[in-house]
Amino acid sequence: MIFKNLRLHIDIGDKLFNTLYPLSIQRLSEHHWTSVEVAQISADYLVHKPNCKVLDIGSGVGKFCLIGATSTKGHFYGVEQRERLIKLSQKIAKTHKVNNVTFIHSNITEVSFSDYDAFYFYNPFYENIDHSFLIDNKVVLDEKLYTTYSEYVANQLKNTAIGTKLVTYWSTWVEIPEGFDLEFTAYNGKLNFWKKKF
Numbered sequence: 001m002i003f004k005n006l007r008l009h010i011d012i013g014d015k016l017f018n019t020l021y022p023l024s025i026q027r028l029s030e031h032h033w034t035s036v037e038v039a040q041i042s043a044d045y046l047v048h049k050p051n052c053k054v055l056d057i058g059s060g061v062g063k064f065c066l067i068g069a070t071s072t073k074g075h076f077y078g079v080e081q082r083e084r085l086i087k088l089s090q091k092i093a094k095t096h097k098v099n100n101v102t103f104i105h106s107n108i109t110e111v112s113f114s115d116y117d118a119f120y121f122y123n124p125f126y127e128n129i130d131h132s133f134l135i136d137n138k139v140v141l142d143e144k145l146y147t148t149y150s151e152y153v154a155n156q157l158k159n160t161a162i163g164t165k166l167v168t169y170w171s172t173w174v175e176i177p178e179g180f181d182l183e184f185t186a187y188n189g190k191l192n193f194w195k196k197k198f
Helices: 002-007 014-020 036-046 063-071 083-095 143-158
Strands: 053-057 075-080 101-105 118-121 165-169 180-186 191-196
Touching: 002 014, 002 063, 036 063, 036 118, 036 165, 036 191, 053 063, 063 075, 063 083, 063 101, 075 083, 083 101
Parallel strands: 053 075, 053 118, 075 101, 118 165
Antiparallel strands: 165 191, 180 191
8 A cells, every 4th residue: 555655646654654664663764764755855856767777875774765766767776784774675675566676785885876867865874973863783883984985975976977966865965076056955954956067
């Protein structure tokens, strides 16, 4: 019912979507996973052509990718360094026959952005500087990694093609290189829509 409604563009709330996940994951939703509404708005903006390849930088439990893949004609790729979250995302996609989504178990520094057309960034590195709401203790967290990862993303985005689209959510903008223009914002400036102009 959840994915059928998404395909039909029928509104569903986060409470219903989050029932796809174990309680331990649901409890983290407010702090770590994109809301259904934000995911739909962002995916609609990013998918500017059929089969557009969208990379979610730090996909967590795959919520943004699953929603985007179900409600648009793009192909969504989520990269995540926690293997258990990748396996959970893959299981949900397989169970609900969401075929235009791929989850990659990797560190972002091992991913080339040249393979993708558009990007989604929900401040995935913030855990390294704020330990208030940790997902788990399975990865190394270090303030220096926040800088390392942000610089890697900025350098990769710098080399993308003119016209590349990017959505950032709760970002400090340190990962956005020169050449990306802010087209519009939502959610009191927390959700930002960018396009590369040069």
